[in-house]
Amino acid sequence: MEQDLIERFRKIVGVANAITDQVLIAPYLLEERGRFHGKTPLLLRPSSCAEVSSIMQLASQTRTPIVPQGGNTGLVGGQQPDENGYGVLLSMERLNKIRCMSLKGNFAVVEAGVILQDLQKKVDEWGRFFPLSLASEGSCQIGGNLSSNAGGTAVLAYGNMRELCLGLEVVLPDGRILDDLRFVKKDNSGYDLKNLFIGAEGTLGVITAAVLKLFPKVKGKAVAFVGLHSPVKALEFLSLAQSQGGGMLTGFELMSKLSLQLSLSYNTCEKSPFEHEHEWYVLINISSLQGDDEALSVLSTILEEALNNAVIEDAVIAQSLKQQDFFWQLRESVSYAQKLAGGSIKHDIAVPIDSIPDFIAEAALIVEEIVPGARVVCFGHLGDGNLHYNITQPIGADPAVFLQLWSQMNHRIHSLVMHYQGTFSAEHGIGQLKREELRTFKSPVALDIMQKIKEILDPLGIMNPGKIL
Amino acid sequence: MEQDLIERFRKIVGVANAITDQVLIAPYLLEERGRFHGKTPLLLRPSSCAEVSSIMQLASQTRTPIVPQGGNTGLVGGQQPDENGYGVLLSMERLNKIRCMSLKGNFAVVEAGVILQDLQKKVDEWGRFFPLSLASEGSCQIGGNLSSNAGGTAVLAYGNMRELCLGLEVVLPDGRILDDLRFVKKDNSGYDLKNLFIGAEGTLGVITAAVLKLFPKVKGKAVAFVGLHSPVKALEFLSLAQSQGGGMLTGFELMSKLSLQLSLSYNTCEKSPFEHEHEWYVLINISSLQGDDEALSVLSTILEEALNNAVIEDAVIAQSLKQQDFFWQLRESVSYAQKLAGGSIKHDIAVPIDSIPDFIAEAALIVEEIVPGARVVCFGHLGDGNLHYNITQPIGADPAVFLQLWSQMNHRIHSLVMHYQGTFSAEHGIGQLKREELRTFKSPVALDIMQKIKEILDPLGIMNPGKIL
Numbered sequence: 001m002e003q004d005l006i007e008r009f010r011k012i013v014g015v016a017n018a019i020t021d022q023v024l025i026a027p028y029l030l031e032e033r034g035r036f037h038g039k040t041p042l043l044l045r046p047s048s049c050a051e052v053s054s055i056m057q058l059a060s061q062t063r064t065p066i067v068p069q070g071g072n073t074g075l076v077g078g079q080q081p082d083e084n085g086y087g088v089l090l091s092m093e094r095l096n097k098i099r100c101m102s103l104k105g106n107f108a109v110v111e112a113g114v115i116l117q118d119l120q121k122k123v124d125e126w127g128r129f130f131p132l133s134l135a136s137e138g139s140c141q142i143g144g145n146l147s148s149n150a151g152g153t154a155v156l157a158y159g160n161m162r163e164l165c166l167g168l169e170v171v172l173p174d175g176r177i178l179d180d181l182r183f184v185k186k187d188n189s190g191y192d193l194k195n196l197f198i199g200a201e202g203t204l205g206v207i208t209a210a211v212l213k214l215f216p217k218v219k220g221k222a223v224a225f226v227g228l229h230s231p232v233k234a235l236e237f238l239s240l241a242q243s244q245g246g247g248m249l250t251g252f253e254l255m256s257k258l259s260l261q262l263s264l265s266y267n268t269c270e271k272s273p274f275e276h277e278h279e280w281y282v283l284i285n286i287s288s289l290q291g292d293d294e295a296l297s298v299l300s301t302i303l304e305e306a307l308n309n310a311v312i313e314d315a316v317i318a319q320s321l322k323q324q325d326f327f328w329q330l331r332e333s334v335s336y337a338q339k340l341a342g343g344s345i346k347h348d349i350a351v352p353i354d355s356i357p358d359f360i361a362e363a364a365l366i367v368e369e370i371v372p373g374a375r376v377v378c379f380g381h382l383g384d385g386n387l388h389y390n391i392t393q394p395i396g397a398d399p400a401v402f403l404q405l406w407s408q409m410n411h412r413i414h415s416l417v418m419h420y421q422g423t424f425s426a427e428h429g430i431g432q433l434k435r436e437e438l439r440t441f442k443s444p445v446a447l448d449i450m451q452k453i454k455e456i457l458d459p460l461g462i463m464n465p466g467k468i469l
Numbered sequence: 470m471e472q473d474l475i476e477r478f479r480k481i482v483g484v485a486n487a488i489t490d491q492v493l494i495a496p497y498l499l500e501e502r503g504r505f506h507g508k509t510p511l512l513l514r515p516s517s518c519a520e521v522s523s524i525m526q527l528a529s530q531t532r533t534p535i536v537p538q539g540g541n542t543g544l545v546g547g548q549q550p551d552e553n554g555y556g557v558l559l560s561m562e563r564l565n566k567i568r569c570m571s572l573k574g575n576f577a578v579v580e581a582g583v584i585l586q587d588l589q590k591k592v593d594e595w596g597r598f599f600p601l602s603l604a605s606e607g608s609c610q611i612g613g614n615l616s617s618n619a620g621g622t623a624v625l626a627y628g629n630m631r632e633l634c635l636g637l638e639v640v641l642p643d644g645r646i647l648d649d650l651r652f653v654k655k656d657n658s659g660y661d662l663k664n665l666f667i668g669a670e671g672t673l674g675v676i677t678a679a680v681l682k683l684f685p686k687v688k689g690k691a692v693a694f695v696g697l698h699s700p701v702k703a704l705e706f707l708s709l710a711q712s713q714g715g716g717m718l719t720g721f722e723l724m725s726k727l728s729l730q731l732s733l734s735y736n737t738c739e740k741s742p743f744e745h746e747h748e749w750y751v752l753i754n755i756s757s758l759q760g761d762d763e764a765l766s767v768l769s770t771i772l773e774e775a776l777n778n779a780v781i782e783d784a785v786i787a788q789s790l791k792q793q794d795f796f797w798q799l800r801e802s803v804s805y806a807q808k809l810a811g812g813s814i815k816h817d818i819a820v821p822i823d824s825i826p827d828f829i830a831e832a833a834l835i836v837e838e839i840v841p842g843a844r845v846v847c848f849g850h851l852g853d854g855n856l857h858y859n860i861t862q863p864i865g866a867d868p869a870v871f872l873q874l875w876s877q878m879n880h881r882i883h884s885l886v887m888h889y890q891g892t893f894s895a896e897h898g899i900g901q902l903k904r905e906e907l908r909t910f911k912s913p914v915a916l917d918i919m920q921k922i923k924e925i926l927d928p929l930g931i932m933n934p935g936k937i938l
Contacts, residue, residue, distance in 0.1 A: 104823035151655050183820075186853045186855045188617065188895065188896060189907060193918055199661055217712070246685055289715045352652035423655070434658075
């Protein structure tokens with residue numbers, strides 16, 4: 001990259017925020033799973049929408065690729081420059097203001113670089129609730145959450161990031177600012193542009209701020225771990241819980257026997273909630289606007305009916321906040337626990353909820369055919385049909401050899417997913433990791449429309465190139 | 470239109486469904502408010518997605534404009550051909566099958582021509598609930614609901630049609646079929662195309678089917694009419710009702726004193742629920758998955774707290790199903806009642822909820838300035854910030870003279886709405902009626918993107934021309 005161009009970018013954001021020192025840049029290029037190894041000559045850290053606009057104008061004039069990055073927690077390489085080293089990294093971390101909030105209006109205007117957990121805490125102080133919740137909430141940023149249409153555990157009751165957002169401010173690849181910051185739930189004045197940018201992984205523009213919905217504060221909760229026989233029973237239990245709990249059902253996580261075993265071996269200080277093992281487990285979370293008593297009463301009703309009708313085999317209600325946290329910890333640590341068990345081939349899939357039992361049965365046969373002895377670690381957000389269908393190497397096998405089967409395994413499992421009209425990317429997006437899958441499984445008509453949308457918004461192809469399309 | 474072309478269209482749908490008899494066509498050209506007077510040489514009534522595809526292929530080859538129409542209940546002329554008489558009318562009424570439904574998966578695949586009320590009833594028979602509810606539900610169709618992103622009274626708890634839809638099947642202007650029928654809540658595999666077509670009023674393609682979300686059946690409800698002092702108090706009451714009722718709060722409708730007076734004079738057989746008049750009223754609806762008892766208990770708690778804190782002045786709880794229906798009838802008949810009071814200039818606006826009191830106060834000054842003595846009939850979905858801010862002529866004035874002020878009044882009121890960062894079309898869309906407003910009030914950047922999207926999907930401009938853009 002020419003020094004002259006670096007100087008021109010430097011003028012926009014100031015010396016301290018146009019970084020070329022590779023030691024300082026290194027953490028931005030580190031990516032959790034270690035799959036992507038991007039390079040960049042320059043890291044820019046703008047502090048305002050106007051600065052982002054100037055950056056994109058200059059990038060557009062000079063055809064400089066720009067790679068926006070939030071908290072760098074994405075799992076598909078969407079926030080990483082590629083290895084050719086031409087892309088400028090655009091960190092949004094200094095756009096970290098909550099511009100305003102309204103208690104009566106139940107919204108907040110939040111800049112892209114605000115860390116999710118910081119927003120959750122602020123909103124809680126205001127006596128409201130922002131429901132998005134992810135394992136990476138301590139470092140992921142709102143802009144990244146929007147660009148990847150983040151999901152997580154609260155989707156069941158509150159929806160994806162898409163549903164939590166009323167409006168956006170976006171800098172287009174040519175530097176123009178689209179002010180689509182809307183504050184009303186009903187607005188039918190023209191085509192919906194907001195939803196184009198949400199989930200586009202920074203390939204159509206740079207989201208700089210958003211209007212986010214706030215909700216009444218949850219005042220109580222009740223959590224139980226439930227043992228049951230099969231995914232079929234888990235679905236019955238879900239149906240029962242939904243019809244009794246409605247909007248109070250805010251978590252419904254499925255875990256296989258092996259998932260819990262691994263998680264328990266990772267959380268060594270604690271014992272299993274159960275005396276006897278079960279084939280499958282569900283973590284159920286009930287929230288109440290009234291308080292713990294109501295939550296417990298609704299949960300008890302659900303569990304009683306489920307036990308009486310032999311839908312579930314056993315249930316343990318958390319007796320303290322600490323035990324509630326522990327139950328959730330058991331769920332959240334499955335993927336960390338997997339690391340201790342060797343190499344894992346991962347899938348982030350969703351199938352229609354009613355197809356889950358058949359999918360799980362058929363997928364197991366595929367796994368056994370490809371790698372006899374491989375261990376299926378199946379867990380996820382059953383209420384959304386979203387399973388993290390991960391496969392851990394056979395005990396004692398060579399991880400490197402096992403991981404060579406990643407593409408083959410993905411292709412077979414994703415083919416089954418598509419047979420059930422599901423998706424090969426439920427939560428994590430496409431990024432660099434799943435571009436091939438997108439070309440294989442997306443309909444040609446949809447791909448054609450996507451390509452044309454990319455061309456009208458980013459005709460020079462400078463906006464996060466090499467991602468999605 | 471040349472006879473040869475008519476014959477070619479006739480071959481696709483059969484003689485009985487390619488209608489040129491203007492007597493038979495007439496009802497399709499009648500539009501409720503009588504503002505639009507379209508003409509067409511040909512009405513086509515296809516019965517399948519494949520037929521719609523063939524129609525669009527032929528239309529594309531011959532550059533024939535196509536105007537899709539659902540139940541013909543739209544209020545902005547979006548479903549009407551224009552007066553030059555070149556557009557072929559495409560009625561979706563024969564695509565009226567519910568293709569499948571899943572109780573465990575909580576979804577139904579519904580064709581565009583299914584009437585909303587028919588769907589509601591079917592879903593109810595299955596023991597589930599489809600929440601979309603509109604005054605025109607007896608004749609409006611799912612395709613039109615999607616194309617206009619219909620709202621209605623249940624948006625508060627369940628969202629717009631956009632939120633109720635998981636996936637779409639769309640015939641593009643060139644006849645290609647976009648199969649985007651998805652069945653999962655989480656799907657991050659590429660740009661969101663579904664939301665482009667929802668709310669596009671048939672200008673980007675023809676929606677032929679959709680996957681719609683179903684919900685647990687509501688087992689009980691409680692309804693109250695509440696008298697209160699001002700919009701400020703109504704907002705306080707809303708906040709209280711939300712924090713106590715959460716997802717059980719399924720209706721929160723504001724009505725001004727005059728709105729209720731007019732409605733009562735229209736429903737002559739019934740008396741006002743109140744002994745004394747109040748300045749403002751709220752109709753509040755609580756739904757329960759458990760039954761009437763729970764709904765009543767939650768409603769009572771809310772009303773008690775509101776009365777004790779002087780948030781409201783009086784409240785009447787409906788004592789029977791009949792009285793519940795009557796309360797809703799009072800709300801639903803305001804716009805019919807307005808017709809008896811002379812000419813009305815209408816607005817379908819939304820402003821951020823917290824700005825509603827200021828908006829109502831300032832808008833009243835504008836109305837009085839333009840037409841002294843004009844009567845503001847303000848009512849609507851307060852929980853969504855959506856007001857039907859209608860203005861009825863002064864008593865004894867000439868309706869025709871009053872209605873000549875429509876554009877002037879619209880422009881001033883909409884300018885105020887935009888000052889508050891609201892929208893000039895909350896529910897009804899743009900169609901033909903609000904194209905000028907769109908050009909005036911929409912940002913040039915948004916308009917530019919909309920125009921480019923229109924060009925890539927409909928380069929020949931045959932898809933519902935003259936609407937929106």
